[in-house]
């Protein structure tokens with residue numbers, strides 16, 4: 001991923017998407033339903049010009065739908081508007097999200113001509129059964145083929161995966177993460193499944209055909225996925241859907257929706273690290289965990305929850321967590 005990009009999001013809701021992924025209601029997820037036009041793109045860019053970027057480059061992002069699956073005329077209209085802003089020096093580049101089966105050499109040629117730098121691919125799962133039950137309409141091989149093509153053509157590649165889809169399991173998600181790592185993306189987004197109203201998944205859940213992925217399911221699974229990507233040097237740039245007023249207001253009927261899901265996952269990762277360190281301790285011990293300052297609040301957990309869990313689980317007489325600016329890894333001292 002480019003360092004220090006100031007992203008200007010433009011949501012392209014469900015436009016022309018011929019598919020019906022069971023979890024998708026782009027109008028609700030993006031929080032708007034009006035079609036986007038060249039004029040609205042220009043308006044967003046003009047609005048952003050007034051805000052300081054503190055040296056970051058501006059990148060226009062077409063999110064929400066499957067950009068390269070919308071009618072070609074509309075793609076051209078939006079790309080031309082964005083490209084004009086690149087030529088005027090108002091933005092630096094373009095990023096967009098799309099489907100693996102809507103990418104080929106000629107599509108990529110067009111995107112490059114208009115200044116697209118980053119392509120986000122919705123892989124969602126690398127398990128054929130999960131893809132089929134989720135109504136994705138593409139295969140794992142489509143993800144592999146599109147990823148290789150995108151990287152070969154010199155674009156930045158961001159892969160998106162979901163957890164908790166119909167037919168999914170933690171083992172399948174871990175295998176999906178391993179497969180995505182082998183495709184060497186520049187970054188990954190992980191979206192645990194949310195049951196959004198007015199979707200096929202909502203109906204399946206109501207009929208008892210789908211068990212919703214809970215926040216706890218997502219936190220415990222993503223706490224395994226995150227270290228896999230990080231150890232491979234692949235940044236996880238988003239964990240969980242961006243909170244919106246509509247989702248928080250009831251459109252998220254069930255599933256792993258939490259406005260601070262990423263924080264919960266990172267705190268769980270630190271809890272697991274602390275458990276490993278404390279395994280050598282015995283009951284009644286006074287323990288001091290010294291952690292890099294940037295990880296201090298994650299180690300404490302929400303409402304200092306990790307502290308209470310660790311003290312109870314290991315029957316410690318006391319547990320202190322210290323923030324250390326010079327450290328790179330958590331360290332344990334026992335008395």
Ligand code: SF4
Nearest residue numbers: 017019020021024065
């Ligand atoms: S391909 Fe994307 S926009 Fe189309 S239904 Fe699936 S998730 Fe929604």
